[in-house]
Amino acid sequence: MNTPHVVVVMGVAGTGKTTIGxxxxxRFDVPYAEADDFHPESNIVxxxxxxxxxxxxxxxxLDAIGDWAHGRSGLGGVVxxxxxxxxxxxxxxxxxPGVVFVHLTGDRALIEDRMSHREGHFMPTALLDSQFATLQPLGEDEFGVAVDVSGSPEEIAEQAVTALSALAEPAP
Incomplete structure (x- = not known):
């Protein structure tokens, strides 16, 4: 990647999106937006x-996140x-158009353990099964990379940067 993109850090709850984003x-010297801030109160409840x-x-x-990403098109950002x-x-x-995805992936037991130790978050570990049941990993035709979350946050971020830098631009 050599142009400013909006990077969407994706994955099930507990993979570290809020830490890695x-x-x-x-690293990219762009703004970060937290997806949870875009939820209407009814979703949080x-x-x-x-x-x-x-x-x-x-x-x-999703529309609110898409609006934010659209506003950052050509400028770059991470959400x-x-x-x-x-x-x-x-x-x-x-x-x-042009958003790139970083799919944070990992072992369910590791993710559940991480979720059980975080404080002040509204998403209970009981919803992890529904997250995995809903998950459709990135398709080969989707502009993005998958990164394993078994390392430290710094290691995960470094793997993401390396994978993104090797990613070829999609054909228009």
Missing amino acids: PLLAT KMSAGTPLTDEDRLPW SCSALKRSYRDRLRAAA
Whole structure:
């Protein structure tokens, strides 16, 4: 990648999107936006109660993230967003063509352990199964990279930067 892109740091809850996103933003010297800040209050209430969101619940959230990404087109930026389904990523790409995805992947047990130790977050570990059930990994035709989360945050960010720098621009 040699042009400023908006990088969407994606993956199931607990993979470290909120930790890795700011590290990448610092490395690329661009702004970072936290996906949780784009949720309407009704979504936070549902998730806090252990109720998975529906596709309908996610649409205003995805649109708000897409609007932010569109506003950063050509300037660059990093935003976290679970982007679990291809259709969600398609919606983000429609709003901001050229977004690139960093899919944080990892062992379910490791992710659950990390989730159980974080404080002050509304997403309970009980929703992890629904996240994995919903997850559609990046397709070969999607502009992005997958990065394993078993290392330290700094190692994960470095792997992401290396993988992104080797990523060829998609054909227009």
